[in-house]
Amino acid sequence: MSDEPTLWPTVVALSGDAQIGSATARAARRAAGALAASRPTQPVVVEIDLANVSARPEDLRRVVLGAEAIVVATPTHRGWPTPLLLDFLGGFSLGELRGVPATVLVTGEQAGAAERKLVEYLEQLGADVTGERAAQAAA
Secondary structure, X not given: OOOOXXXXXXXXXXXXXXXXXXXXXXXXXXXXXXXXXXXXXXXXXXXXXXXXXOOOHHHHHHHHHOOOEEXXXXXXXXXXXXXXXHHHHOOOOOOOXXXXXXXEEEEOOOHHHHHHHHHHHHHHOOOEEEEEEHHHHHO
């Protein structure tokens, strides 16, 4: 992937579920599609399913950094977002996502606690975050 800017606006659907093609990934895709349809620029939806990627993490992070908006979806893991997602997000520097609009979707038990932790983490990375319980969105 080159360092040149994306030629079209994108909304990224980022799924941190460890299962390929999970309900969480489908919820992220639906939410990103709805978000893209509501934006005047008509961005393209780019899916990043962390369970099923062959690209280098740094290339995927560049895609996220170039996005018009991101949807970050994860099931819970012991009251936290999944380690797979946290590992990926750990590759960003504090403040690096400055101003990127982000929507959070969390599924599973203890979703409220995991959502709060994920929102706080993304805000530390600089994203402009809104939370949304995905239990309803995934249904």
